[in-house]
Amino acid sequence: MLHKIFIWFDERLDLSTIYRVIFDRKVPKVNWWFTLGSASLFLFIIQAATGIFLSVYYVPSPEHAYNSIQYIMNDVAFGWLLRGIHHWGASLMVLAVLLHMLRVFYYASYKYPRELTWLTGVILLLITMGMGFTGYLLPWNQRSYWATVVGTRIVGTIPSIGDFLLRILRGGTDISAVTLMRFYSVHIWWFPALLGLLLVIHLYLIIRLGISGIPHEDD
């Protein structure tokens, strides 16, 4: 019965070809360092899913941000678990993406014809860091406040346009409700949308060009 249903869909959607192209690709003999890309993808999915769940209770306003997180942690069933996964998953994702980048670099996998895979990967790495930076402010506690003071001041040190950029980041001269709201917006809409788009391109390129093997002495 299940098989018949599958056949019905497969006739119309050609699912088996999609499966073959994505999962039955030929890959060179590689090692465990080559799993870091998949690990990053898995962590991104975890972060997206737990983030959607957190947005059910989180409020991005100075009056309620801290209290709404206290509510998630203490009163909502399994709120501590979802926030915990989002919190630790964030650090783990930055780590996985960085190690993934180092693997590609040390195995010289960025060379022809995979330059675009590398370039999209670099932007994905930067967006991941941006996700970490914007997400850090959202708990609206002392640590996140002062981390954002310092982080935005770093941008402010750029000669001549630094002060202007700082005011764009903060949405004014101070870290305020405006800052919290725009960091939230960037954290849950702009960066994830951009990240998702580049991820599709990145994965398309990996499927299109295949992955490189481990270089040999005579290469």
Place this chain on the structure above:
Amino acid sequence: MEDHSPSANLSRRDFVTIISAFLGTIMAFAIGFPLIGYLISPALTSLTAKSSRISLGLLSNYSIGKPTLFTFTRAKINGWEKTVNSYAVFVLRHSENEMKVFSNICPHLSCRVLWHEDQQKFICPCHDAHFDQQGNVISGPPPRSLDILPHEIDPSGNLYIQMTEV
């Protein structure tokens, strides 16, 4: 590897399928249970009614034979926010020690009723419900008369009501 035991009832492929389905089901429950619990959590908090004693001041402040409005506020915490709600009751003294305390909430759809001194009626402005001075329905859609709140008077002449909040 070929299957070398044709007598076996379970092929290797079937075995893997069954084990995957079994473990998959356990994992789906392990993930699904916390997620559903997280979403429906606010609906699961205990609904035990909280009864509080509210002071309405000295009984002698209320004149006999005329429903008098007394307003007060109660704070309630919903999630991460504290909300202050306004409430009001009508105190109707029949004599020195006999009295009724009504809720001003219309039993129809919870609008607030008003006392009209000229008509000697409580009127609900939402759907034109009329109640007599004793809180009984005269006309309109309400299913029952105005709710009566339990009251007590302490030895020094202070009036209290018991209010039940969900």
